[in-house]
Amino acid sequence: MTRALMIQGTGSNVGKSMLVAGLCRIAQQNGLSVAPFKPQNMSNNAAVTSDGGEIGRAQALQALACGLAPHTDMNPVLLKPETDTGSQVIVNGKRLTTVRARDYATLKPQLLHAVTESFDRLKSHHDLILVEGAGSPAEVNLRPGDIANMGFARATDTPVVLCGDIDRGGVIAQIVGTQAVLDPADAALIKGFMINKFRGDPHLFDDGYKIIEDHTGWPGFGVIPWFTEAHRLPAEDALDITTHARTRGLHIVCLRLSRIANFDDMDPLAQEPSVRLTMLNPGQAIPGDADVVILPGSKSTRGDLAFLRAQGWDIDLAAHIRRGGHVLGICGGYQMLGRSIADPDGIEGPPGTDPGLGLLDVTTTMTPKKTLTEVTARHADTDVSVRGYEIHIGETDGPDRARPFARIDGTTEGAQSSNGLITGSYLHGLFRDDAFRAAWLARFNATSTTQYDQSVEQTLDVLASHLRHHLDTRALFAAAK
Template identity: 70%
Template sequence: MTALMIQGAGSNVGKSLLVAGLCRAARRRGLSVAPFKPQNMSNNAAVTEDGGEIGRAQALQALACGLMPQTDMNPVLLKPETDVGAQVVVQGRRVATVKARDYAALKPGLMASVLESFGRLKAAHDLVIVEGAGSPAEVNLRAGDIANMGFARAADVPVILAGDIDRGGVIAQMVGTKAVLDPADAAMIAGFVINKFRGDVRLFDEGYALIAAQTGWRGYGVVPFFADAARLPAEDALDLPKAGGAGGFKVVCLALSRIANFDDLDPLGQEPGVALSMVAAGQPIPGDADLVILPGSKSTRGDLAFLRAQGWDIDLAAHVRRGGHVLGICGGYQMLGHVVRDPDGIEGPAGETPGLGLLDVTTLMTPDKRLTRTRATHAASGLDVEGYEIHIGRTEGPARARPFAFVDGQPEGAVSADGRITGSYLHGMFTSDAFRAAWLSALGAAPSQARYGATVEATLDALADHLEAHLDVGGLLALAR
């Protein structure tokens, strides 16, 4: 037993959750198991212990395996900065920012790093469960591929193809994938699973048999829709907008065009006293919001322009006049100041953009990127806060004399004189249960005993149970080589 790969008949078919569930199932069978995704595209990243970054989904999968996130689990991470360009992170470190057409030329040279990382994981564990990206049916991208069949062939890893029946057309997706694949690529596929079924699974018996007959692949089961997936950290911005809770304390988050690390919201969405919602483009900030969150962004100045185009700057000013609270995290913190300067064009065209002027600070973009897991002490309550920092830029100004927290005795973040505007670079702050409860209570939310980490662990166990009940998990694991 060495490795097994889950690829998808399309994007967002549930590959990440299938891998997480299989990882937890394998771990419960006594195996040392690790996740692996050769190439990922996401602005929702996790920071590893050694100061690198990987996709958030691989961090969740690592948790399912009982492991700390490692850069080898996702050796190539693409972080979109514009509609046509992305930052390229290799083995946890930023190496370039390229346009999509230029990445195609860069991609073949990355296979060595991918195989190197995969080899280290194989040597350290009984089993590696690999997640593909997008779909192998995108045969126009096959040349130089490192994410799907290019990797599977190079590493000799058998593939299970997953299809999403919730979207409709799953028979055509599966059969069509077989039809367009090169025969040598198609030979890597050892079977298929159908994901996200709603209703009586027996109603799909004929379709299931048809896929098997048309492709020659063995079916390993049909997975009913797993409703508790919303309790797990999401990676893809396609999962926005999201909402959670039905409490009396209303929290809204602005769905920025380059939103990053939005899983900061997940613990809030599980608070019984909180009603969390996203404000999408074209929608006003609700007048009855108690707290408005400006989340992280991959392009702070670009999203400041986007924010103003929606009229949210006017809505925020009105919200503050009404006595509402505002929290800016990372890029959102930078937006709260007077100005964001980028003289070297690190995030886009060189220049500067006026901020919202809600905090007496300014930000200067710098080439150095801060990547670190962080333990802090909340200044107001003295409670411990755990999280991570993943940003470029330095933020300074008089408001820093009223820090949000202290890290190694040094001030972090800033709070306005009236205490209603807060900015911090600390992602993941709300995973700290005691701090989250105290901070929300101070703002007027009902007290809570919610335990976010325990909820995630319980949900991973429930996901593994769900897969064990509906898939031939033993047969899938037996395919690994």
């Protein structure tokens, strides 16, 4: 009989995604067929799945920890924010609609059915399902119609373990307070707690640990010290991407757009010792010593183009290019580099056309059809094979496509300016490919010494060992039902 266990947090960014990934790897090492599941995720960092859809990047990492290919059943509802008040709703890997936050509640009843169907399909194929909550169950104002935390747990009778983040402070209040505001029937599903991100000697929290146990009646499963290797795993949040304090090396600057998407494209570059990666914050000028500026993907291309201009980055880019600097646009960043971006149907916002940066002689038209596919291409400049994926709306064409970034089965992909300084491509994930990354860096006289996928696998093993040492994993897995 398949069992399930849900990890919920006292708030966002308490480490749920990483904990589930580590527990997935432990279960796999223990010989179980295990799969991850997150009923509802909100992220613009998505992965293309084996069944031609998209899910949150965190669930793709968790799938890797299980030794599985990502599948849409692992994250049936994905919300991709397009504005401060609205999100694209992805259901079973495909775009359903775009809604304002205040209208999303009306969709939840029909989404719960999709969530439980995906959950049941996963259960039919595996021994154990490890479920990740979203946000916090203490947000009881959102409890009616909830599908992400206790609403899901109650609907599926899934036991819960609550995780608190001691690094933020107030962890006793986080956990005790969560119990205090929960409906008693919801609280009854919680089988215990764990403390994450402790710095120093965990025994210093022994008294606090006991206070939580005494006040809640819940058993503790352990105190987990800060995991120092976390930066070696794909970032769930753009703010988690490491900007290294290196003073030497190829200086790559990535613009931190307001709706930056699939930002884990930068992770492999951040780990290269020959690279100095700067994630440039709004309000900061593009450094004069930048060698390459990357315009990353965006969930709202026209909106982020306006955001880019508001920072003065368009002026900085022009100066960067005059100095002989290179520019790479990926997906939405590629679209911004062209002469114009047209959205006649208002897919990403109000219908209209905006002038692009004019750095590539191409134009883009947004279309309802979304491209979701894994690809193997051949890089035009180096003739090296590169594996990546496409996840975008819009079609881009123009004279500069005669100088493509790559070729896919004889078809040109991307574009390059006549002077070779400006390049655009729809391919995400290309820097994960060790051979391509090495060839691309070599063009800038930088060397690659990192085997990225191997590094991620090794880090998952180290994470599993870390959790085994500090958690009572036997009791934790015994709580599954």
